[in-house]
Amino acid sequence: MRLRDRRAWQKPEVIIIPMIDIMFFLLVFFMMSTLYMVQVKTVDVDMPQAASAETQLAVSYVVTMKRDGSLYLEDQPVTEAALLDRAAAENQRSAKFSVVVRADQGLDYGMVVGLLDKFKARGITHIGLAAADGGR
Incomplete structure (x- = not known):
């Protein structure tokens, strides 16, 4: 059985690129969804x-x-x-x-x-x- 060398141990790294991608996706999603939430209070008519x-x-x-x-x-x-x-x-x-x-x-x-x-x-x-x- 082969054991790992204790000196070859690496520090964990935080990779933030996927997190930034997710944040941009959420930002765009909420911006687009709020555009469709705006409603003008009007009565339906058949406009030209x-x-x-x-x-x-x-x-x-x-x-x-x-x-x-x-x-x-x-x-x-x-x-x-x-x-x-x-x-x-x-x-x-x-x-x-x-x-x-x-x-x-x-x-x-x-x-x-x-x-x-x-x-x-x-x-x-x-x-x-x-x-x-x-x-x-």
Whole structure:
């Protein structure tokens, strides 16, 4: 039987390269998973498709117009008068106030233009129209 030489004993080494790989993997995993956890509180509508639609994250109000003409502020039903009053008050408080209108594609175009005109009459100039991302 052959015994090990006590003088040939080596110190244990800590190899950190695999640990760094695992940490980077976890970092990427959590970064990607948090992107899918962000949800905008809105009501589902059939929005028109646009190939060059952009995502805007700094939006104050998201207004949804359903096919029947009903209005929703984020996910809560609201009357047109209350919506315009709240938007005008918020516009007075913040210079960076903006509104995005999500309208159903089957909705009458005149109703959308009418709402945009009422926002403009209240002094709200930062208005956007939402579209589904169909080109990517």
